[in-house]
Amino acid sequence: MLLGRRWGRCNLGRCVLFLVLALLLDAVGLVLLLLGVFASLDYWDFLVYTGALTLVFSLLFWITWYSLNIEVPLEKLDL
Template sequence: MGLCDGLSHCKLALAFAVMMDLLGGSALLVGVFAKLEINGQDYGDLLVYSGVLLVVASLAGWVLWYSGNIEGLTQKKELGHISTAVDQLARNLSRKIRTYTSHR
């Protein structure tokens, strides 16, 4: 058993979310607590707003990571349902795209 077994799926989304949280949080804190004046212009607000945007962007990574780690959902075939027309259409389209790209 490894150290990251609990993080089994979507490690890239997890790394993205953590990185955006770290960058956003540090930019936010620097923007709030540091005096950033250059030629009479205050750049603290810029760091505060960009930090908030980075933290909000990290939410996408957290949602992707969480939804990628959901286990226990059964497919319709396992439940005994007949596949729907939408499933068949998606499957056929996927096969056509796959065969088209393999013939190139």
């Protein structure tokens, strides 16, 4: 057991929408970035910058998903 939970259990958390958006933006950003780097297109710089900005924007969803899934026991809160 790891912190009272079973090892085989997969829990996506309470905010699955933020997780799905983060994964989607990661995939789109990576495709745009790699397409801009490896494809011989005239507008490669647009694809590289857009892909990088999409990856940075996905970090906001990762941070939001992680922050909303932090569980603090009521005993540790000073209420």
